[in-house]
Amino acid sequence: MNHVVVVGAGLAGVRSVEALRARGFAGTITLMGEEAHRPYDRPPLSKSVLLGETDSTVVDSDLDALEVDFRAGVAAKGLRPGVVETTEGEVTYDGLVIATGARPVKLRGDGEQHVLRTIDDALLLRERLVAGTRVAVIGAGWIGAEVATAAARANCAVTVVEAADLPLSQALGPVGAHTARWYEQEGVELRLGVQVASVDHDGLTLADGSRVRADVVVTGVGVRPAVEWLAGSGVELDNGVVTDEHLRTSLPGVVAVGDCAAWWSRRYGRRLRVEHWDTALGAPEVAVAALMGGDAVYDPVPYFWSEQFGHMVQYAGHHDDELLVLRGDPETDPRWGACWVREDGRLAAVLAVNRPRDLLQGRRLIEGGQRLDARRLADPAVALRDCTVV
Secondary structure (H helix, E strand, O other): OOEEEEEOOOHHHHHHHHHHHHOOOOOEEEEEEOOOOOOEOOHHHHOOOOOOOOOOOEOOOOOOOOOEEEEEOOOEEEEEOOEEEEOOEEEEOOEEEEOOOEEEOOOOOOOOOEOOOOHHHHHHHHHHOOOOOEEEEEOOOHHHHHHHHHHHHOOOEEEEEEOOOOOOHHHHHHHHHHHHHHHHHOOOEEEEOOOEEEEEOOEEEEOOOOEEEOOEEEEOOOEEEOOHHHOOOOOOEOOOEEOOOOOEOOOOOEEEOHHHEEEEEOOOOEEEOOOOHHHHHHHHHHHHHHHOOOOOOOOOOOEEEEEEOOEEEEEEEOOOOOEEEEEOOOOOOOOEEEEEEOOOOEEEEEEEEOOHHHHHHHHHHHHHOOEEOHHHHOOOOOOHHHHEOO
């Protein structure tokens, strides 16, 4: 293998380059990204950048020292074995890392919709968040809550419209209901169970025909994997790039990492596609090992954090219909959490609101697979690590 091409110059792409060099790959590496910027981190975009605390989130990586042919402003347009078709011609490869991430979903309508995916998105939106501006945020998920936080702090008049009956419904299920009061406390109007029919020049038209007047509309209803360029390539696609537990795709010599990769998890017995920073950070090491002939397994405990309305919200694991155990009273205690426990007593996932120790201990318990006493879990005064069944 003499030439490895990494398509996608986000964190996952950069970490793939670093992993290649760390493993002794001495050949040519080409890193391409469709943005004109050097690689940067995305999580701060909805946090410190939008809040005006920083203007740059460039990844701390010396591409020159890594001897990388970095091509900014170059997008992949197609793939066939051994060749990536790009906006600047064909690039041949011996090994390929797909790290093209995801793109935000937009809704119907002729009005301007801000999304939050790139540094340019964040800086443009930040300019619009000035005192007195009417801001409509579509979606009360992670991004919607963080945008509403920044807009409220800028003294905007904020309305959040959510199709589900509670915030964070997709991520947290019924537990998300306990975050609804945060919006009211910050002076943000939260409208639940409301569908948006269209985005207009002066706001939103809702499914029931009513209107939400707004000067700025931010759409935060999710993303889709940026994999359309792989159609017809032989790479299997299903809610992203399908990979095995080694992050290998169906095409020899091709691996996938980051937001676009749907990998097989031995831990959870299902395919996962996780759109979190932690995945972009950890997956490249395994993918590069596979590319170079190794058999390392990628099976992390997914992790995510969010800063909203003055609360640090952290989540680790993956849950479905497991037993839900609350830790503390969300209505009276600013420090609370939740655990999802399997029938066999093992922890599937943990949520920690202003309880960082719960997150750290819970993540270790998920990794270790220890059985827990659900009754002790319900007592927030008992450390999670002390809830194990001997």
